[in-house]
Amino acid sequence: MNPTIKDVAKKANVSIATVSRVLNNLTGYSDKTKQKVLRTIEEMGYQPNAIARGLINKRTQTIGVLFPNVSSSFSSAILHGVEEFAHIHNYSVVVCNTDEDGKRTLKCLQVLREKQVDGIVFSSEVLKEEYYQAMEAMRIPVVLVSSETEIPSVPYVKVDDRRAAYEAVEYLIHKGHKHIAMISGSEADPIAGLPRIEGYMKALADYNIPFRQEYMFYGDFGFDSGCAAAEQLFVKAPGCTAVFAASDEMAIGVLSMAARHGVRVPDDLSVIGYDNVKLAEMVVPPLTTVNQPLIEMGSEACQKLIYMIETGEAAKHTTVSHHIVERQTVRALD
Template identity: 80%
Template sequence: MNPTIKDVAKKANVSIATVSRVLNNLTGYSDKTRQKVLRTIEEMGYQPNMIARGLISKRTQTIGVLFPNVSSSFSSALLHGIEEFAYNHNYSVVVCNTDEDGKRTLKCLQVLREKQVDGIVFASEQLKDEYYKVLAATGIPVVLVSSETDHPGIPYVKVDDRAAAYDATEYLIQKGHRRIAMIGGTESDPLAGVPRVEGYMKALTDNGIPFQEDYVVYGDFGFDSGCAAMEELLSRSLDITAIFAASDEMAIGVLSVAVRLGIRIPEDISVIGYDNVKLAEMVAPPLTTVNQPLSEMGSTACEKLIDMIETGLIAQHTIAPHHIVERQTVRTLD
């Protein structure tokens, strides 16, 4: 017969409430007591009955996470932070792939509602009115990450995309570059596509460099689109010295095409990316990029969500910091 929480409390010589508080990472006991309870749990092989706990608390200790592309390096980094924080606070995570352009978002929201998740982290996608109406009807707490909204009661965690793109472009300008092309993300994307191009344009204007429309091409933030965008830029016979790509995956696509065509990076063309995913330091040459703290953003979003679940209070928005990570794909012009 499996040991119960009552058995653990009796053997550890503490109250059932204390065992419960230790299991849920709550306060109100000493570290010595915590160690004793955890040691007893391990010795007895106690496994909390999540169903029974859910019946008492009316919670499932489960949160849902929605991504438009689960397999991307960007999503993986965010998910790492979400899962780490959730695990440390005794929550499980259910991940849904909403597909490109949110084709399956409403279906995913229905699935998460049926699974009775306690809250939802909505990542990297615009919270359309139709999604908001569904969420508002369920009353399930929601936190956005790498997204934002004007809808009330929904906090978000993201970087300032315009400011980060501005800084990336100005970094190239400070290195002596004036003929700077940009590979933007999805052209109609209001979250990261449009703001990053706007940041690029403003940096040019503020430094007295005329904006040239044919210096901008668009991808979809993915590797293949970065390759296609690089080929498009080269086909235009532009006398560019640097490229700012709105994602690391697109920047790596630029590097791939450059290697194939014998273009030297950074001797012939400098490249800067955006995100600072793990692959950015693994490619050759290692990619200079804009760091947004993806894992930390995921962790912060999860922390806000669990706090909302357990207190009923609405969390505040968080603008995460960004900075340039210098590696080996940008050179200083003489």
């Protein structure tokens, strides 16, 4: 008969919880205890069994991750961070695509409930009351990433979007630009849309540059919407010398349309993006952008979630740092 975790705990003279924490690389024991447990596991030939482990601790070692667009470069980077941390700590990940405007969010939550996930990482979307109520009914912890909420029991991991957008526009101003357009997300989006618009407008105001409505364009953070906005920009704002795009995918859309229309970047038009996804350094010319540490954000969110799952304790919010990555799409005006 194969040894159980209870057998290991008895022989090592520790609690079952301690063996579980050692197996999952969690804290709460001395190095001496860890070595004793590992030695006992090796001597007994114990093989952790996910089903048995679940019966003991009432967990499935599975977490759910919800994205509005799983295929985007932004989501892929965050997911990479989540999965890496989850894998190290012996958790599996179930990924759900909630679609634009959360059309499938409640259905995804029902799927995760049926799979009995131990917790949820909720990304890039507003945590609406109906979503929160559904999660509350599941009685599992939730962590937001690239989103935020005022609900005290739900921690989040994100950058200060207002400040980051401000610094992107300020960077262009310091390069001598005064005619600066913006391609933003929706004004109705309180997570990444409105804060970045407010950062743009505050930077203009602080440097006594008048806001011009004809320099404001809207997209959905995706490549296609960046292309569409750029087409409008070239017609409606021919006098602008720089554009701040609220995502790298939209900024890359601008680069694509600029090449098609014979607009030279950065000679005729400077472009700065937001996110610093991998593709930003692969395009020609390489994109100057605001770096969000997306992989680290995913990892931090997963760390908070597993901490809450394992301890039952609350976790705190984290505002992560950002910085501008200079490449080749912005030039200084004479």
